[in-house]
Amino acid sequence: MSTQLVEGKVVIVTGGGGGIGRAIALEMARQGARVVINDIGAGLDGAGGSATPAEETQELIRELGGEAVISTDSVSEWESAQRIVACALDSFGRIDVVVNNAGILRDTIFHKMSPEDWLSVINVHLNGSFFVSRAAAEHFRQQQSGAYVHMTSTSGLIGNFGQANYSAAKLGIVALSKSIALDMQRYGVRSNCIAPFAWSRMTSSIPAETPEQKARVAKLQQMTPDKNAPLAVYLASEAAEHVTGQVFAARHNELFLFSQTRPVRSVHSAEGWTPQDIAEHGMPALKASFIGLDRSPDVFSWDPI
Incomplete structure (x- = not known):
């Protein structure tokens, strides 16, 4: 096995201009990959547009001695996703690997969420993951190899407040990934x-006033x-x-494997069930196994280790 796990591979990293996407793009380059940095340069809410973040990632890769090009096409439209793969x-x-990382947030409590807030997040996260994956699929099928790495979230896997759009998209991505894995296994294509x-702009609002809060934030x-x-590089290799x-999941120095719905x-x-039977007998028997209304912080309640 090569000491560089993805040596010679060509990897697309969407949302590669900053944060997790930039970190993945850099590690792919360190491990021998040539990288397409896809980023429209938008803010966390999807507004704006600048090539600067992608250019910064490209320069960092070049400093490592790696090769990288930039794509500023949006993942959220079929035609532009085709152009990302064409790049x-x-x-x-x-093309050997697609990392579906691009994302935006439009957090709003459910009963105040607008159709625009819903559609914009679904279009980038869920539709974008489908569009870019689908654009690469025929090439993967023809070469009998390929890997997808999709970013989901515990907001979808477990739950969170004010993120109906984001949670639905992220759990949808899990189903998309599983479907790709099932449909394309025969062609040597993997999907995880x-x-x-x-720690990012999304978590930087956590209070840090008391000594206890400051200590917790320092760990976060x-x-x-x-x-x-x-983990992304390994799954691509x-x-x-x-x-x-x-x-x-990757949480500081911890790795997790999640269960899936069964x-x-x-x-x-x-004799079958009447509504009355369900109320009197069926539901009381099932109730002991109900899943609580947990949020991600309730399940991951310990400090990162």
Whole structure:
């Protein structure tokens, strides 16, 4: 096995201009990949547009001695997603890995969420992951190889306040990834998800006033974006040739494998069920296995280690 896990591979990293995307792009380059840095240069809410973040990532890769090109096309439209993959083919002659990382936030409590807030987040996260993945799929099929690494979130896997759009998109990405893994396994193509943890603009509003709060924030700040990059590189590599259809997380120095939805309890009635029977017998029997209204911080309640 090469000491560089993705040596010679061509990798697209969407949202590669900063944060987790930049960290993944840099680690891909360190491990021998040629990188397409896709980033429209928008803010966290999707507004604006500048090539500067992608240019900064490109310069960092070049300083490492790596090769990188920039794509400023949006993932959220079919035609522009095609151009992202075409950029890889035109620049490097092939495509081996797609990292679906691009994202925006439009957090609003559900009963105040506008259609625009819903659609904009779904379009970037869920539709974008489909569009870019689909644009690469035929090339993967023809060459009988390829890997997808999608970014999900514990906001979708577990739950969070004020993120119906984001949570729905991120859980949808898990189903998309599993479907890709099932449909394309015969062509040697793999598809996995990462739920990343990282200190960023999204978590920087956590209070840090008391000594206890300051100590907790200091620990959270250890979860830098680069902590997610080694897992992404591994999943892109031939070292993970038998790993597909899975959901992982990287949290500081911890790695997690997530369960996936399966039946947890059943109850049977030989005569079938009436609504009254369900109320009197069926639901009381199932209730012991109900899943609580947990949020991500409730489940990941310990400090990162």
